[in-house]
Amino acid sequence: MKRKYAILSLAIVAGVTASYSLRGAEKVLPVAAKSTAKPSTDKAAKDSTYDQLAFNKAYSVRPLDWPQWGGSWMRNNAPDGENIPAEWEVGQFDSKTGAWKKETSKNIKWVARLGSQSYGNSVAANGHVYVGTNNGAAYLKRYPATVDLGVLLCFDEKDGKFLWQHSSEKLPTGRVNDWPQMGICCTPMVEGNRLWFVTSRGEVVCLDTEGFYDDENDGPYKEEKYTSKDEADIVWKFDMMKQLGVSQHNMCSCSVTAAGDILFVNTSNGVDEAHINLPAPNAPSFVAMDKKTGKVLWTDNSPGANVLHGQWSSPAYAVIGGVPQVIFGGGDGWLYSFRGEATKDAKPELLWKFDCNPKKSKYVLGGRADRNHIIGTPVVFDGLVYVGVGEDPEHAEGVGHLWCIDPTKRGDESHDVSSELAVKKTDLKHPIPHRRYQAVIESEGEVAVPNPHSALVWLYDGYDQNHDGKAEFTEQMHRTCGTVAIKDGLLFVADFSGVFHCLDAKTGVPHWTYDLLSAAWGSPLIVDGKVYIGAEDGDVKVFKLSPEKIEKGSCTLPNEEETTAPLLAKNAMGNPVYSTPIVANNVLYISSQDHLFAIESSKK
Ligand SMILES: [Ca+2]
Ligand SMILES: [Ca+2]
Ligand SMILES: [Ca+2]
Numbered sequence: 001m002k003r004k005y006a007i008l009s010l011a012i013v014a015g016v017t018a019s020y021s022l023r024g025a026e027k028v029l030p031v032a033a034k035s036t037a038k039p040s041t042d043k044a045a046k047d048s049t050y051d052q053l054a055f056n057k058a059y060s061v062r063p064l065d066w067p068q069w070g071g072s073w074m075r076n077n078a079p080d081g082e083n084i085p086a087e088w089e090v091g092q093f094d095s096k097t098g099a100w101k102k103e104t105s106k107n108i109k110w111v112a113r114l115g116s117q118s119y120g121n122s123v124a125a126n127g128h129v130y131v132g133t134n135n136g137a138a139y140l141k142r143y144p145a146t147v148d149l150g151v152l153l154c155f156d157e158k159d160g161k162f163l164w165q166h167s168s169e170k171l172p173t174g175r176v177n178d179w180p181q182m183g184i185c186c187t188p189m190v191e192g193n194r195l196w197f198v199t200s201r202g203e204v205v206c207l208d209t210e211g212f213y214d215d216e217n218d219g220p221y222k223e224e225k226y227t228s229k230d231e232a233d234i235v236w237k238f239d240m241m242k243q244l245g246v247s248q249h250n251m252c253s254c255s256v257t258a259a260g261d262i263l264f265v266n267t268s269n270g271v272d273e274a275h276i277n278l279p280a281p282n283a284p285s286f287v288a289m290d291k292k293t294g295k296v297l298w299t300d301n302s303p304g305a306n307v308l309h310g311q312w313s314s315p316a317y318a319v320i321g322g323v324p325q326v327i328f329g330g331g332d333g334w335l336y337s338f339r340g341e342a343t344k345d346a347k348p349e350l351l352w353k354f355d356c357n358p359k360k361s362k363y364v365l366g367g368r369a370d371r372n373h374i375i376g377t378p379v380v381f382d383g384l385v386y387v388g389v390g391e392d393p394e395h396a397e398g399v400g401h402l403w404c405i406d407p408t409k410r411g412d413e414s415h416d417v418s419s420e421l422a423v424k425k426t427d428l429k430h431p432i433p434h435r436r437y438q439a440v441i442e443s444e445g446e447v448a449v450p451n452p453h454s455a456l457v458w459l460y461d462g463y464d465q466n467h468d469g470k471a472e473f474t475e476q477m478h479r480t481c482g483t484v485a486i487k488d489g490l491l492f493v494a495d496f497s498g499v500f501h502c503l504d505a506k507t508g509v510p511h512w513t514y515d516l517l518s519a520a521w522g523s524p525l526i527v528d529g530k531v532y533i534g535a536e537d538g539d540v541k542v543f544k545l546s547p548e549k550i551e552k553g554s555c556t557l558p559n560e561e562e563t564t565a566p567l568l569a570k571n572a573m574g575n576p577v578y579s580t581p582i583v584a585n586n587v588l589y590i591s592s593q594d595h596l597f598a599i600e601s602s603k604k
Contacts, residue, residue, distance in 0.1 A: 048318035050074055050381065060126075060192035066584035067125040069187035069255035070483065073317035074380045077485040078526040081583040085601045086530055086542040086569040090592075100595075109587060109598040110160035113137040115151055117181050118591045121255070121522070124584035125190035128163065128209060129155045131596055132184030132197070139165050140230055150184040150200030152232070154211065157585070160598060164211040166232035168199040176273045177202070177241075177248055185253035186314070194235065196263060196291065202241040202252040204265055204287075204294065208233040220293075238294040240267050244287070247272070247279040249310035250392070255377065259317045259340050263291040264326050269301075270310035275365055281305040286315070286328045288342065297342045300328075302353070306436040307331035308363045308373045309392055318380040321408035325351055327385060329374030332436070333357045334418075335387055337407060354405050354455060355418035356389050359440040359448035367396040371438065376483040376523070380407070381505065384457055386486070388493055390479040393521060397497045400479040402460040404508055409455035417455035420448040458508035460501075465510055474499050474513045482523040483580075485531075490547055494520035494533050502531075502547065502565070511547035514565035522580040525588075530568065532588070534577030540590055542569040573597070 053063055055072040070077050091105025100111045112129075120132020135149035139162050143149055150168035155161060171178035178200050188197035195207045208218040211233045217224065221234040240246040249270025256265050265287045272279045284299035285307070303311065313329030317340050326340035333356050339349040361371035372389035379386045388402040409417040414431070422432040422439040425447055432439070432446060440446045462476040478497035485492050491505040498516040503509065518537035525532040531543045544566035553561050560567060575592035582589050588599040 045319045045322055045324060047320055047322065047383065048074060048380065050076060052079060059190075061190060062126060062585070064585045065125040066123055066582050067191065068123060068189035068257060069121060069314055070316075070377060070379065073257040073259060075257075075314075075316045075377050075483060076379050076381055077483070077523060077580060077582065078487045079583045081527040081586050081588075083586060083601045084528040084530065084583055084588050085599060088571055088599050090572070090574050090595075090597055107599055107602050109600040111598070112153075112155050112160040112162065112596045114153070114591060114594050114596055115183055116594055117183055118593055118596075119182060119185040119521075119578050120152075120591075121187040121580045122582055122589045122591060122596060123187055123190060124157055124582070124587075124589065126193070126209065127157050128190075129157050129160070129584075129589065129596070129598070130188050130190070130195065131155075131591055132186060132188070133591075134181050134183030135167070136594060140167065142226065143167060148180055150178075150182075152184050152188065152197060154209070155596070160596070162230070163213070164230050164232055166199075166205070166207060166234075168201045168203075171201055175250065177250070177252070179250045182251055185251055185312075187255040189256050189258065191258070196256050196258070198252055198254045198256060198265065198268075200252060201239075202246055202248050202268070203237050203239050204256070204263070204289065205237045206235040206291075206294065208235055236294040238289065238296075240265075240287070244296075244299065245280050245283040247283065251310070251312065253312045255314040257315055257317055258291050259324060259326070261291045262297060262340065262342060263289045264315040264317060264328075264340070265289065266311055266313050266315060266328055268311050270307055270331055275309065278305055278307055281307070285311055285330060286336065286338070286348070288326070288348070298346050298348045300336070300338065300348045300350075302336055302350070303330035303332040303334065306434055308333065308371070308436065311373070313374045314377040316378045316380050316385070320380065320383055323351065325407060327378045327380070327407070329376070329378055329387060331373045332434070333371060333373045333389055335374065335378060335385070335403075335405065350415050352407065352410055352415050352417045352455060354403070355416075355420075355439065356387060356401060356403055357439075358401070359420050359422045360438070360442065361399075362438040363436070365395075367391070367398060370399040372398070372400065372479055375481040379484050379486065381486045383407070386484045386491065386505075388477070388480040388482065388484070388495075390481045390496060393481065393496065393519070397519075398479045400461070400477045400495055402477050402480070402484070402493060402508070404457040404459075404505075406455040406457050409453060411451075411453035411455075416451065417453050418451055419454045419456035419459065421451045422446060423449055460503060460508040460510075463510050465513070473497070474515050477501065481521050485524045485526045487526045487545065490545065492524040492526065492531050492533070494522070494524060494535075496520065498535060500524075500533055500541075500543075500565070502543075504547070512549045512565045514541075514543070514563060514567065516541065521578040525581040525583065527583045527588075532581045534573070534579060534581060534590065536576045536578070538573045538576050538592065540571045540573060540577060540581065541567060542571070544568055
């Protein structure tokens with residue numbers, strides 16, 4: 001599949017090749033990383049530093065747990081871990097019973113059956129492992145595998161034993177809101193004995209992590225019809241479709257985060273079946289709610305009628321420049337930061353917004369667009385914000401952009417800190433109001449001019465690494481559904497065309513790139529001096545955490561004569577991998593489409 005699209009995407013970028021190749025050839029940084037950042041004047045709180053141990057303590061989980069997407073609200077998938085294997089064998093499964101044959105595996109602690117399709121990422125907290133999937137495994141007797149459901153599974157961390165399941169029946173409206181077989185696509189968040197997640201029915205749900213094992217139906221929600229041990233104990237739930245008028249496109253998915261008692265949620269509000277009309281342009285895109293009750297504290301619908309397609313990003317949070325900021329990726333391709341607190345008037349306070357697409361880029365249906373929306377999660381690291389743009393995987397591959405933004409900027413009264421402004425040639429002073437499909441139409445006398453309030457640190461859309469004046473496939477940033485991971489000044493991101501990028505996090509200049517030869521839906525994991533990335537071909541590849549290229553032909557892996565990336569190993573998972581690997585308590589967790597593998601070195 002990929003090669004066909006690769007050719008297509010090269011054709012699409014032909015128009016931008018000139019400016020692109022100039023950059024690498026002249027050895028100019030993507031955008032000068034000037035340190036123009038001025039800290040905000042309202043020094044209210046201490047800036048967040050990346051400290052997973054302190055985070056876990058505050059959130060009442062064990063020191064080496066991994067309790068939410070990206071570990072903490074800063075969303076950087078770079079946990080502490082040691083003795084994490086680079087190589088493993090998943091082993092064989094009995095063709096009749098599906099039973100796993102442990103003796104045929106290597107470095108596998110346990111395996112748990114998932115549904116037939118799994119897009120959710122796992123988390124591990126307080127002795128449990130959770131993952132979103134569909135009902136293919138039919139753990140509950142009342143729902144045989146023929147019943148399609150969104151399923152959240154809870155397993156015992158030590159042996160993978162199934163504990164309980166939360167079941168979301170499919171919406172009667174069908175695929176426009178709740179795509180068949182896709183299951184639960186988000187990652188839950190755990191704090192103490194509570195878990196929060198977004199269901200495929202557009203609900204925000206709080207569960208008791210002990211379920212009914214504590215012989216208690218926790219509430220306020222006590223209307224569960226089934227209260228056996230294998231069922232989920234709901235604490236509260238909030239229906240975003242009914243209570244906020246949200247109409248999610250194809251799937252509702254957000255990996256929630258929280259600061260103190262405030263839970264932050266992207267609603268997934270999007271287009272209808274025809275892909276043009278927005279059934280609910282005034283419904284919120286972003287929500288802050290009370291984590292303990294589900295009471296809405298404020299909502300925002302800034303993307304509104306400018307949503308291109310869907311909104312499946314997840315929020316990040318951090319105190320930056322003395323200000324608590326919650327940062328949401330919008331379905332309009334803009335990144336929005338709000339004061340991450342409850343407000344007296346139930347109105348959010350916008351701090352800044354940033355257009356993550358070049359102004360001339362254009363959104364068109366069917367995959368030909370070079371304007372995208374945000375699917376990955378913004379990551380906060382060392383006072384900067386990182387996010388890439390992408391498109392629904394159904395719309396194939398295309399041009400992508402990866403941004404590094406200074407979140408201490410505020411701009412003028414519009415709070416627009418985009419790198420450029422769209423204006424008319426005849427009126428350079430007044431920006432053209434935000435337009436849905438294309439910000440600047442040159443044939444109508446419009447131009448993009450530099451924004452004096454720009455918060456841009458750098459933009460990576462590609463780089464002429466070999467200085468030959470051409471933009472080879474592996475020198476381009478393509479659309480991504482992925483989230484970056486950062487450690488030791490190195491940023492890693494995979495794009496949907498299958499290029500894996502290692503960049504300097506401060507400058508956006510690539511150290512090396514690698515062609516995975518398969519679409520990457522997920523995001524990298526950095527742990528124990530290594531970097532892990534899964535792909536649709538079912539391989540999880542492992543690289544050395546290093547900026548150093550290797551000499552061509554020196555890779556010891558078969559059929560890897562061409563790489564200059566420091567590839568250490570490839571591991572076949574037996575089925576496509578759409579998820580992101582995580583590590584908790586020195587165990588590596590990877591979901592394929594239908595199994596969750598707990599991977600641990602057998603040499604202890
Ligand atoms: Ca309970
Ligand atoms: Ca309950
Ligand atoms: Ca080149």
